[in-house]
Amino acid sequence: MDLNKSISQATQEIFQTMLMMEASPGQAVTERAKGFVDSVSAIVGMAGANKGMLAIHIPASTALIITSSFLMMEVTEVDDDVKDAIGELANMVAGSIKADLTEQGQEFKLSIPSVVCGAEYEIDCLTDSDGVSMPFSIEGGEFLVEFHLQK
Amino acid sequence: MGKKVLIIDDSNTMRKIVTRSLRQAGLDFETILEAGDGQAALDVLAGETVDIILSDINMPVMDGIEFLRQKQADPKIKDIPVVMITTEAGADILDEAKSLGAAGSIKKPFTPDQIQETLGSLL
Numbered sequence: 001m002d003l004n005k006s007i008s009q010a011t012q013e014i015f016q017t018m019l020m021m022e023a024s025p026g027q028a029v030t031e032r033a034k035g036f037v038d039s040v041s042a043i044v045g046m047a048g049a050n051k052g053m054l055a056i057h058i059p060a061s062t063a064l065i066i067t068s069s070f071l072m073m074e075v076t077e078v079d080d081d082v083k084d085a086i087g088e089l090a091n092m093v094a095g096s097i098k099a100d101l102t103e104q105g106q107e108f109k110l111s112i113p114s115v116v117c118g119a120e121y122e123i124d125c126l127t128d129s130d131g132v133s134m135p136f137s138i139e140g141g142e143f144l145v146e147f148h149l150q151k
Numbered sequence: 152m153g154k155k156v157l158i159i160d161d162s163n164t165m166r167k168i169v170t171r172s173l174r175q176a177g178l179d180f181e182t183i184l185e186a187g188d189g190q191a192a193l194d195v196l197a198g199e200t201v202d203i204i205l206s207d208i209n210m211p212v213m214d215g216i217e218f219l220r221q222k223q224a225d226p227k228i229k230d231i232p233v234v235m236i237t238t239e240a241g242a243d244i245l246d247e248a249k250s251l252g253a254a255g256s257i258k259k260p261f262t263p264d265q266i267q268e269t270l271g272s273l274l
Contacts, residue, residue: 017260018168070164072171085164091209092259095238102241110238112161112211 001104003097004028007134007145010096014089015138019069026135033057033133033144035122040078042090043123045111046098052108052149053126054094058086060117062141078117087113097147126150153181154274155199159192159206159218160236165259169205169236169266176267178274189218196228203273208237208244216244219251232273236261 008025015023040063046052058066060078067075067085075081090113098108116123131148156173160166166185173180184199186192190213192206208215215235223229232254235245245256255269 014260017262067164071167081164084162088162088164091162092238095259098238099241107241110209112209 044094048108058143175263189213
């Protein structure tokens with residue numbers, strides 16, 4: 001399975017279908033992103049024969065753009081609506097990647113999304129893992145989608 | 152008399168998107184009820200009659216599969232059609248939903264046309 005292609009297609013489809021926005025993928029890297037400033041991060045755990053996680057890290061300003069588009073109303077601060085919207089975004093991307101993995105014979109169960117936000121924070125989970133981090137840009141902002149499987 | 156729909160999803164955002172999509176699909180329900188999980192939905196159905204239910208699968212407290220199981224066991228609500236709206240597109244979980252009476256499924260992300268196509272024949 002081409003993981004980069006799976007992440008790219010899933011994210012682009014969700015933005016086109018549910019947000020009427022174009023999300024352009026950038027160059028994927030294997031290094032993990034750990035520290036975040038003034039951001040919102042949503043994480044979906046994947047449990048099965050292997051463990052994995054899908055995370056989306058979004059600067060607060062971009063999270064407001066995405067949530068405003070989801071809800072079709074102007075959202076001006078990171079509140080429960082923003083956390084819920086970004087959590088649901090991660091849930092949909094994880095669901096699409098899960099479907100691709102299932103086609104390859106890898107069965108997973110998805111967790112309910114967990115969302116963290118703040119002025120400065122670090123995320124450190126599945127430290128011994130392989131995966132990719134793919135940046136995306138939308139009009140007015142950018143965000144990062146990470147997918148990792150435990151070694 | 153206008154039709155009623157119950158939307159079950161733990162995401163407030165997704166409930167709003169489904170509500171908007173129903174209108175965009177031309178499905179003008181008189182009443183749109185919401186519940187954040189399967190147990191909350193059963194509580195709603197104890198006091199309300201609805202024409203159709205749209206339910207997520209992966210939810211806290213009571214997921215969509217257990218909701219279907221409980222609904223099937225209750226003769227007062229077992230015949231209300233349920234359409235699953237979910238990221239869980241795996242054949243095994245959708246087969247289980249179907250075996251528990253689900254009338255159809257829609258994969259997230261979805262378009263209003265897909266909502267219309269699936270719900271149109273059930274109303």
